[in-house]
Amino acid sequence: MPTSTVEDYVKHILLEEQRQPEALVPMGRIAAALDVTPSTVTAMVKTLADSGLVTYEPYGGVRLTPPGRKLAAHVQRRHRLLELFLVQIVGLDWSEVHSEAEHLEHAVSERLIDRIDELLGHPSVDPHGDPIPSAAGVVREPDFPTLLLCPLGAPLRVERVSDQSAEFLRLVERSGLVPGNGLSVESRSETAETVRLRLDSGEEVSLGWRAAAKILVQPLVAAGKA
Amino acid sequence: MPTSTVEDYVKHILLEEQRQPEALVPMGRIAAALDVTPSTVTAMVKTLADSGLVTYEPYGGVRLTPPGRKLAAHVQRRHRLLELFLVQIVGLDWSEVHSEAEHLEHAVSERLIDRIDELLGHPSVDPHGDPIPSAAGVVREPDFPTLLLCPLGAPLRVERVSDQSAEFLRLVERSGLVPGNGLSVESRSETAETVRLRLDSGEEVSLGWRAAAKILVQPLVAAGKA
DNA sequence: TCTTGAATTTCGAGTCATCAAAATTCTAAT
DNA sequence: ATTAGAATTTTGATGACTCGAAATTCAAGA
Numbered sequence: 001m002p003t004s005t006v007e008d009y010v011k012h013i014l015l016e017e018q019r020q021p022e023a024l025v026p027m028g029r030i031a032a033a034l035d036v037t038p039s040t041v042t043a044m045v046k047t048l049a050d051s052g053l054v055t056y057e058p059y060g061g062v063r064l065t066p067p068g069r070k071l072a073a074h075v076q077r078r079h080r081l082l083e084l085f086l087v088q089i090v091g092l093d094w095s096e097v098h099s100e101a102e103h104l105e106h107a108v109s110e111r112l113i114d115r116i117d118e119l120l121g122h123p124s125v126d127p128h129g130d131p132i133p134s135a136a137g138v139v140r141e142p143d144f145p146t147l148l149l150c151p152l153g154a155p156l157r158v159e160r161v162s163d164q165s166a167e168f169l170r171l172v173e174r175s176g177l178v179p180g181n182g183l184s185v186e187s188r189s190e191t192a193e194t195v196r197l198r199l200d201s202g203e204e205v206s207l208g209w210r211a212a213a214k215i216l217v218q219p220l221v222a223a224g225k226a
Numbered sequence: 227m228p229t230s231t232v233e234d235y236v237k238h239i240l241l242e243e244q245r246q247p248e249a250l251v252p253m254g255r256i257a258a259a260l261d262v263t264p265s266t267v268t269a270m271v272k273t274l275a276d277s278g279l280v281t282y283e284p285y286g287g288v289r290l291t292p293p294g295r296k297l298a299a300h301v302q303r304r305h306r307l308l309e310l311f312l313v314q315i316v317g318l319d320w321s322e323v324h325s326e327a328e329h330l331e332h333a334v335s336e337r338l339i340d341r342i343d344e345l346l347g348h349p350s351v352d353p354h355g356d357p358i359p360s361a362a363g364v365v366r367e368p369d370f371p372t373l374l375l376c377p378l379g380a381p382l383r384v385e386r387v388s389d390q391s392a393e394f395l396r397l398v399e400r401s402g403l404v405p406g407n408g409l410s411v412e413s414r415s416e417t418a419e420t421v422r423l424r425l426d427s428g429e430e431v432s433l434g435w436r437a438a439a440k441i442l443v444q445p446l447v448a449a450g451k452a
Numbered sequence: 453t454c455t456t457g458a459a460t461t462t463c464g465a466g467t468c469a470t471c472a473a474a475a476t477t478c479t480a481a482t
Numbered sequence: 483a484t485t486a487g488a489a490t491t492t493t494g495a496t497g498a499c500t501c502g503a504a505a506t507t508c509a510a511g512a
Contacts, residue, residue, distance in 0.1 A: 059506095089315065254489065
């Protein structure tokens with residue numbers, strides 16, 4: 001069985017690959033994500049390569065092998081199912097479930113995860129809108145525009161929030177930008193680097209560009225649900 | 227923070243102290259409980275003593291210090307709340323929750339455990355009838371007679387099952403001896419080393435002495451609930 | 453092409469938890 | 483009192499993971 005350290009490494013490598021497909025994942029990113037020194041990553045990555053979980057190009061970076069990808073997808077599945085479970089069944093706040101799931105993902109049995117999956121009705125996304133890999137390890141990664149890149153004025157629905165920090169999630173919740181909610185982009189200011197939003201509730205909110213880029217949306221064709 | 231290994235050591239030491247108060251816990255028992263070699267226990271116990279969690283008498287055994295006892299009670303609390311949670315909320319079978327909780331007990335946050343405690347209505351015993359320590363770390367250890375030592379013929383209620391192995395628990399469930407159920411002891415046979423039971427449901431069951439000693443019961447005064 | 457600064461790797465070392473084999477200590481029976 | 487046998491401790495070693503400091507490599511600009 002892989003140790004929880006190994007699971008953490010492949011999990012973060014997968015995350016990096018998902019945000020930049022094609023590219024090799026450089027050591028530095030892994031070190032930053034796991035909060036360890038670069039020399040530790042170099043050492044660890046070699047043992048991952050020995051176990052056949054990644055391919056390693058010195059001074060280049062790593063890429064998951066099929067077995068590595070499968071393991072990583074399983075960890076991601078556990079993590080995201082746990083997050084949803086903790087929000088929906090246990091009643092924790094979505095801003096606190098990420099760090100909780102971080103620990104639990106290495107401790108839950110396959111049996112328990114299956115039961116949780118069943119309890120939740122085989123969901124396809126977690127509370128942040130991130131897709132949940134299937135039991136077979138397949139991930140569907142749809143590619144939504146952000147509030148920074150979507151058309152002005154058109155009706156939108158929040159699909160996904162791509163920052164798991166508790167602080168950001170609390171802001172999102174306060175602003176009414178949780179996945180599922182409807183809104184439209186009123187205007188963008190190049191100089192102020194802000195985006196002005198009108199929520200379906202009528203409220204107006206403005207976000208900085210960094211924040212706006214983290215909110216992924218689905219343009220709705222008419223008033224219906226695309 | 228204590229490592230999960232340290233938590234496991236103090237947890238099992240507490241368990242041994244609970245079944246034999248007064249006595250020092252010998253190394254061998256710990257080694258057997260944790261499935262490690264005696265030399266490992268000796269080494270580990272020294273570091274526990276250095277951390278002030280146990281007092282160690284070479285060739286004698288160990289005893290928990292107040293801080294050690296407190297830590298152990300917290301682990302026990304997490305374990306038992308998790309067992310009850312997995313049975314009542316998640317719907318797992320009570321024969322499988324022990325090993326699941328064994329892993330989760332080291333991964334859950336204080337926050338989550340408090341939430342689970344609340345969700346369950348601050349229960350006082352787990353599915354096996356084992357008492358759940360309070361958040362402050364206090365354990366109430368009532369002392370019930372077993373099916374081997376209780377009066378014959380008198381009405382009884384199953385209080386507790388002191389063997390967590392999945393196999394034994396499945397037997398207990400099949401026989402209708404889960405905590406809460408009523409019964410009486412018909413007879414005991416010295417030579418066959420068996421106990422003959424009559425359940426409130428009317429069924430008759432017989433158990434060997436080893437098994438009977440693991441079922442703790444409460445003698446009921448009349449027909450009411452004592 | 454040369455140089456320089458950032459990223460990466462190498463090297464030496466340390467912690468934690470574990471084991472097997474050998475030595476020691478204790479206990480209980482003679 | 484001796485002593486055999488069980489329990490325990492000592493010793494030396496290993497694997498997994500980590501660090502810091504020094505050396506190396508790479509890529510980009512002069």
